[in-house]
Amino acid sequence: xxxxxxxxxxxxxxxxxNQLIQRAELADYAPVRGCMVVRPYGWALWENIQQALDKxxxxxxxQNAAFPLFIPMSFLExxxxxxxxxxxxxxxxTIGGGEKLEEPLVVRPTSETVIGYMYSRWIKxxxxxxxxINQWGNVVRWELRTRLFLRxxxxxxxxxxxxxxxxxxxxxxxxxxxxVYTDFAVNEAAVPVIPGMKSATEKFAGAARSYxxxxxxxxxxxxxxxxxxxxxxxxxxxxxxxxxxxxNVLQHCWTxxxxxxxxxxxxxxxxxxxxxxxxFPPRLAxxxxxxxxxxxxxxxxxxxxxxxEQVKGMLSDLRVKVDDRSEVTPGFKxxxxxxxxxxxxxxxxxxxxxxxxxALARRDIPGKEGKQFVSQDGLAETVKNLLEDIQKSMLExxxxxxxxxxxxxxxxxxxQEIVQDGWAFAHWCGSSACEAKVKEDTKxxxxxxxxxxxxSKGACIVCGEPAEYKVYFAKSx
RNA sequence: CGGGGUGUAGCGCAGUUGGCAGCGCACCGCGUUUGGGACGCGGGGGUCGGCGGUUCAAGUCCGCCCACCCCGACCA
Numbered sequence: 035x036x037x038x039x040x041x042x043x044x045x046x047x048x049x050x051x052n053q054l055i056q057r058a059e060l061a062d063y064a065p066v067r068g069c070m071v072v073r074p075y076g077w078a079l080w081e082n083i084q085q086a087l088d089k090x091x092x093x094x095x096x097q098n099a100a101f102p103l104f105i106p107m108s109f110l111e112x113x114x115x116x117x118x119x120x121x122x123x124x125x126x127x128t129i130g131g132g133e134k135l136e137e138p139l140v141v142r143p144t145s146e147t148v149i150g151y152m153y154s155r156w157i158k159x160x161x162x163x164x165x166x167i168n169q170w171g172n173v174v175r176w177e178l179r180t181r182l183f184l185r186x187x188x189x190x191x192x193x194x195x196x197x198x199x200x201x202x203x204x205x206x207x208x209x210x211x212x213x214v215y216t217d218f219a220v221n222e223a224a225v226p227v228i229p230g231m232k233s234a235t236e237k238f239a240g241a242a243r244s245y246x247x248x249x250x251x252x253x254x255x256x257x258x259x260x261x262x263x264x265x266x267x268x269x270x271x272x273x274x275x276x277x278x279x280x281x282n283v284l285q286h287c288w289t290x291x292x293x294x295x296x297x298x299x300x301x302x303x304x305x306x307x308x309x310x311x312x313x314f315p316p317r318l319a320x321x322x323x324x325x326x327x328x329x330x331x332x333x334x335x336x337x338x339x340x341x342x343e344q345v346k347g348m349l350s351d352l353r354v355k356v357d358d359r360s361e362v363t364p365g366f367k368x369x370x371x372x373x374x375x376x377x378x379x380x381x382x383x384x385x386x387x388x389x390x391x392x393a394l395a396r397r398d399i400p401g402k403e404g405k406q407f408v409s410q411d412g413l414a415e416t417v418k419n420l421l422e423d424i425q426k427s428m429l430e431x432x433x434x435x436x437x438x439x440x441x442x443x444x445x446x447x448x449x450q451e452i453v454q455d456g457w458a459f460a461h462w463c464g465s466s467a468c469e470a471k472v473k474e475d476t477k478x479x480x481x482x483x484x485x486x487x488x489x490s491k492g493a494c495i496v497c498g499e500p501a502e503y504k505v506y507f508a509k510s511x
Numbered sequence: 512c513g514g515g516g517u518g519u520a521g522c523g524c525a526g527u528u529g530g531c532a533g534c535g536c537a538c539c540g541c542g543u544u545u546g547g548g549a550c551g552c553g554g555g556g557g558u559c560g561g562c563g564g565u566u567c568a569a570g571u572c573c574g575c576c577c578a579c580c581c582c583g584a585c586c587a
Contacts, residue, residue, distance in 0.1 A: 039548090048581080067579075123586075144587090177586060178512070185586065238587095258587065295587050328546050365547040383546055393546075401547095477583095511586095 040373070042309050047253045048181075051304065055182050058312050058374045060299070068180035068187040072296065075374070078320035079299060080190065084170065086222045086318065087192060087294065090214045096166040096194060101148050103171075104139040109147035112272040116146065119239020123175040125187075141174040146240065146265070146291055149195045150273035157287060160199050160279050164207070168194040183300035184257070184511050191295035197275060197287040201266070204288035205243075208264040211292040212245045215260035223298070224315040224429035225249050225305045226436055227259055228506065230482025235466050238291075242266030248481045248506065250436040251304035254456050256481045256510040259301045262292035300511070305432050312375025313397055315428055316421040321355045323417060324376045326367045328383030341410075342382050345392065348414045352421075372397055377424050378417065386410075398424050398431070440506070449495055449507060453478035457508040461501035463494035471496055472507055481506040 040057070041049045055061050060076030063069075072080065088098070104127065110117045125141040128134060142148070153165060170192045177185050194211060198204040212229050219227040227247035237244035241263035249259045269275070270286040279285050306313040316322050327342045329335040339358075346354050355376075357367050364381070371379055381393040392413065396404035408416050439456040443449035452458040453476045462468060462480065469480050483505050494501045 052580090063579080119586095173587090175586070179583090179585080189587070191587075261587070293587070297587055326546090330545055334545095360545090363545050363547085363549055365545085365549085367548090368546095369548050381546065385546075395547095 040309065040311060043252060043307075050307075050309075051300075052182065054303065054307060054311055054373070060303075060312075061182050063182075066187070068177060070182050070186045070188075072190070075320055076299065079302070079314070079318060080296060082318045082320065083223075083294075083298060084192070086218055087214070088168075088170075090218060091168050091192075091194065094166075094210060094214060096168045096196075099167050099169055100171065101142075101145050101152070101169055103142055105142050105145070105148050107138045107140050109151060110140055112147065113240045113268055115268070116240035116272075120144070120175075123177060125174045125176050142171075143173055143175045144291075144293070145169065145171075145173075145193055145195065146269050146289075147273070150269045150275060150289070153195075153197050153287070153289075154273045154275045157197060157275055157277050160277050163197060163199045163277060163287065164203065165197040166194075166207075167196070168192055181300075181511075183296055183303070185297070189296050191293050193291060193293045196290045197270070198289070199277065199279065199285070199287070201288050204266075204290050205264050208243070208245060208262045208290045208292070211290070212247065212260075212262040215247050215262065215292070215294060218294075219247055219249065219259060219298075219301075220429065222315065222317045223302055223305075224317075224425055224432060225259065225301055226429060226433040228482065228484050229486075230484040230488060230506070232261075232482055233464075233466070233469060233480045233505070235469055236480060238263045240265065240268050241291075242268065245485075246482050248508075249301050249305060250439060250457065250508075251301070251511070252307060252435075253304070254439045254508075256457065256506070256508040257297070257301050257304070258481075258510065259298055260292075260294040263290060265289045265291060306428055307375075308400075310369075310400060311373030313428065314375035314377060316377045316425045319375065319377050320353065321371075321374075321376045322353045322421060323349060323355070323378045323380060324367075324371045325354065325356045325380045325382060326364050326371075327356070327358060328364050328381060330384075334384050337387050338382060338384065341387055345380065345382060345410065345413060348410075349417060352417070368395070378420060380417075394420065396420065396424055398427055443495055446495055450476050453507055453509060457481070457506050458495075459504055459506055460495035461490065461492035462503070462505045463497060463499045463501045464503075465494075465497070465499075468494060468496035476507075476509075478507045478509050481508050481510065 040053055043050045059073045061070045061072050064071050120143045127139040172188055172190050174188045180186050196207050216227055216229045219225045227249045229247050232244040232246050243264040245262045246258050247260045249257050251257055267286045267288055269289050275287040276284050325342055327338050329338045342356055346356055377397045379395040386392050390410050391407045394406050394408055440459055441452045441456055443452055443458045443460050449458045473479050483503050488503045490504050492501050
């Protein structure tokens, strides 16, 4: 790399973000504007995210399937709000095999419509319900302004699509999957999120209700990190997804959809990263432990390497990398792997061979305080405990940061001040006019009505009219 | 799509009044190094974003186009 140091987060947060992603080899810019290449290290992180989520989807009764990339244009047009929401950002194929197509094909921006069409063919009876399907795939949304991971023209995600016999079941499913996302974010990614409901203006185009998990990034901006929608009967009516109930009455289904994308990688980067670089939570880190062997001569090398291999063997149930590059110094490797976010580093040198020790350095505690010498005996246990401790500390640290940057405004002027660098938690009457005013005055939007602590009577912070609940206002990505 | 900026080696940049296309890092080879970002010597690498114009001569001057980045209006 040309420059050794990253830009400081405090000086230029977005430059820090962009450079870090490229230097750590998570992703690179593709030859097409707004598209990214996810590189092996970034994809390995995504695979770990996929595994953690997929396990939870299966445990809640879902199955995976795959639906087509192309959707007939007419499908999108069947749900009014849906097409209005998505038409400005559609990529449309008009030529195939050199011939102009009879009907243009949309590259899926999301799959409610094709899946709805298929469900209408598959569902006949209440006995067919519920249908619980998830798909891992890619979608395209023609965004004007793009950022690696946060907003790219094409992104990777999972989208769950379910159909139910009753409104209540659909709502339960929507909330269950929001809980799954919350559990994943908090316990796997160490990203403390606030689950809540989106306002009418912020909800998904075509949904009856949208839920979200909102996370605070290192610059205090909010990031919608996952969403779960109760689609009511909107898509069921548009695509005639109908079933005969126990009383032989034809009814429309109640459907849901929920998604989490590669954007979440952006959430991990910006929740945990520091001026030194990435900081990955141990549970999701592509490399959990890096071993740096240290030797000066061939003779020392011959003594050190067998122990390195032995230690690696002791940690065989972890994702361990031995950095045996001979062309760079240990000091370079320390900085390199810290930049790449590896949670724990083990150094093994001649002194350790003599003492039967190794040096351990925690990524989450910089410098000497994070470094300790421990015995090789029981190392597997020591490392396992340490990784768990790192996981826990990272969540704690992120939570403290978030809570320290959420404030309850005294009045509207105070709210305007708060959202310049933090989140405001305040009563809101529910009118979109008040939301719009805040947005116009401050660029901050309502993020969500939290499921916990949201219900509260008071006066709207904007207009003073009676309010039934409190919401978070913040600038967002 | 509006405002601003940048395009010269993989990356970061310099290039004077128009006159043989350079520097640092990275890369390759050899040697010395290695517990917090090593060093020496020797190498390889370029349609100067594209097209057109002015000129004996264009990286440099003029015109048009394109791409990317940043800031705004929209979004997982």
